[in-house]
Amino acid sequence: MKKTLRYLLFLLVIAFVAYNSVYFKKLDEVKAGTDLFNGRKFAANFWSQKLTPALATAPDAALLFDLLKTDPEQAFSKYGKSMSIGNIKYFLVNGRGIVQSVEENQVIVDVNTKAGSKRVLLATEYIFGNAVRDASGQIDINDFGNSSDLNAISAELNQIIRDKVLPSFLAKVKKGDEITFSGALELNQKYPDLAKIEIIPIRLSIDDSSETKPE
Amino acid sequence: MKLLNTYRPLLICALFGLGLIGCKTRQSEEEPKKMAIVVSTLNNPWFVFLAEQAQAKAKELGYESKVFDSQNNTSQETDHFENAIASGYDAILFNPTDADGSIVNVKNATAVGVPVFCMDREVNANGAATSQILSDSYSGCVAIGKYFVETLNKKGKYVEILGMVGDNNTWNRSKGFHSVVDQYADLKMVAQQSADFDRNKAMEVLESILQAQPDIDAVFCGNDAMAMGAYQALVAAGKADHVKVFGFDGAEDVVKSIQDGKIVATGMQFPIVMAQTAATFADQYFKGERKFPKKMPVAVELVKRDNIKNYAAYGKED
Numbered sequence: 001m002k003k004t005l006r007y008l009l010f011l012l013v014i015a016f017v018a019y020n021s022v023y024f025k026k027l028d029e030v031k032a033g034t035d036l037f038n039g040r041k042f043a044a045n046f047w048s049q050k051l052t053p054a055l056a057t058a059p060d061a062a063l064l065f066d067l068l069k070t071d072p073e074q075a076f077s078k079y080g081k082s083m084s085i086g087n088i089k090y091f092l093v094n095g096r097g098i099v100q101s102v103e104e105n106q107v108i109v110d111v112n113t114k115a116g117s118k119r120v121l122l123a124t125e126y127i128f129g130n131a132v133r134d135a136s137g138q139i140d141i142n143d144f145g146n147s148s149d150l151n152a153i154s155a156e157l158n159q160i161i162r163d164k165v166l167p168s169f170l171a172k173v174k175k176g177d178e179i180t181f182s183g184a185l186e187l188n189q190k191y192p193d194l195a196k197i198e199i200i201p202i203r204l205s206i207d208d209s210s211e212t213k214p215e
Numbered sequence: 216m217k218l219l220n221t222y223r224p225l226l227i228c229a230l231f232g233l234g235l236i237g238c239k240t241r242q243s244e245e246e247p248k249k250m251a252i253v254v255s256t257l258n259n260p261w262f263v264f265l266a267e268q269a270q271a272k273a274k275e276l277g278y279e280s281k282v283f284d285s286q287n288n289t290s291q292e293t294d295h296f297e298n299a300i301a302s303g304y305d306a307i308l309f310n311p312t313d314a315d316g317s318i319v320n321v322k323n324a325t326a327v328g329v330p331v332f333c334m335d336r337e338v339n340a341n342g343a344a345t346s347q348i349l350s351d352s353y354s355g356c357v358a359i360g361k362y363f364v365e366t367l368n369k370k371g372k373y374v375e376i377l378g379m380v381g382d383n384n385t386w387n388r389s390k391g392f393h394s395v396v397d398q399y400a401d402l403k404m405v406a407q408q409s410a411d412f413d414r415n416k417a418m419e420v421l422e423s424i425l426q427a428q429p430d431i432d433a434v435f436c437g438n439d440a441m442a443m444g445a446y447q448a449l450v451a452a453g454k455a456d457h458v459k460v461f462g463f464d465g466a467e468d469v470v471k472s473i474q475d476g477k478i479v480a481t482g483m484q485f486p487i488v489m490a491q492t493a494a495t496f497a498d499q500y501f502k503g504e505r506k507f508p509k510k511m512p513v514a515v516e517l518v519k520r521d522n523i524k525n526y527a528a529y530g531k532e533d
Contacts, residue, residue, distance in 0.1 A: 084351050086514030126361050128395050151353045191525045
């Protein structure tokens with residue numbers, strides 16, 4: 001009897017060890033498990049903890065446009081950011097302007113600069129690309145081994161703009177409104193097209209009305 | 216004394232051997248470093264240009280180099296790696312044939328202390344290569360996708376011709392493009408097929424698609440060679456005037472075709488930047504640097520009719 005009990009205990013220990021030593025998982029689950037990066041969560045945290053605080057030190061749009069005309073090299077070296085090597089650089093800006101027209105894909109805004117009125121496009125339809133991700137210079141490429149994670153961050157940041165920045169602004173904005181904006185823009189350092197500056201909005205407000213920014 | 220006489224020949228041999236080793240060591244220290252440039256294929260002028268640029272930069276930096284053509288064949292690529300390592304090459308500037316199939320070659324080289332710098336194409340193993348210098352294909356195709364939507368005014372039928380299905384660039388380009396275009400429900404993809412980055416295959420693929428889908432508005436191709444093949448198929452079908460073709464690479468014939476209004480747009484890659492960065496990284500490695508970005512994206516620029524004056528083929532300086 002004692003011997004049987006001992007064997008039983010021994011078998012139980014073996015079964016316990018064996019059960020906890022071997023795991024069966026579907027290959028799909030294992031593959032998915034290696035890609036645990038949550039782009040949406042990262043983008044939401046980045047938006048509130050890095051990007052919007054960085055707007056406090058972003059240059060004034062009028063100042064940047066003047067500098068791009070008078071000393072483009074300094075403008076690019078001081079304010080231009082990018083994670084890639086090459087000619088494409090991104091800038092964060094804050095500005096004020098008067099709405100000239102509200103169009104299908106953008107809002108046209110005139111910004112007062114030293115050199116006169118400068119027309120810019122606030123993108124409202126085509127919110128794509130890496131401008132918002134890269135313009136603050138707050139993301140270190142070496143923190144990411146996988147380029148698809150970086151692509152996901154851009155896509156999620158752009159989605160925040162589509163979902164939370166634009167709807168309330170577009171519902172109210174009209175020609176003649178005075179607006180305050182913060183945003184990101186892309187310029188080619190070698191061939192900067194200053195005649196067509198397009199800003200991806202990060203924060204928008206009309207006159208004295210409440211700011212249209214994500215909660 | 217007797218003992219010394221007995222062991223004298225042995226001592227002489229040992230000293231001679233040590234002397235030889237010393238000579239050999241001094242020789243290897245003094246030997247100029249060499250870079251092997253292993254390229255997926257030299258049948259495509261784009262890769263020929265990449266290899267030439269890497270070789271030119273290596274020479275400029277004072278290194279000997281040799282180009283190996285893998286002919287899109289991973290086993291040939293393995294042979295090149297083995298030869299390069301056995302022949303004493305000190306670094307490999309590498310354009311992989313297959314994102315998965317090439318991993319083992321990279322690992323074998325780095326395991327014996329030969330750094331590997333990937334150019335343009337990546338391997339699917341984080342940290343396997345010393346550094347990977349790659350075109351930001353995804354973002355480049357986001358820009359193409361946006362222009363595609365604008366040009367088609369958010370509606371129409373289109374065909375996508377993919378590159379090699381085993382190459383990451385194929386999917387990065389396709390995903391970047393679709394991240395934009397799929398947001399517009401009135402843009403319908405009526406066919407998606409691979410033509411292996413090959414001009415003739417792309418022509419055949421589109422000819423066959425046009426039989427079933429004669430009323431398309433646009434074709435998006437994963438590289439410029441396929442864009443030229445697609446354009447040829449459209450010319451043969453009498454549809455070249457109204458079907459818009461988009462490519463990717465910045466190849467010579469497409470740059471000219473954008474000027475002529477035959478192709479709408481392409482994404483300009485910069486093989487010069489990739490090749491020069493890879494050779495420069497190898498030079499820094501020889502000088503003791505060990506910290507390199509695991510992936511270094513190179514920006515891709517949208518090239519279309521209104522900015523074509525700024526660009527020459529392969530992103531060359533004018």
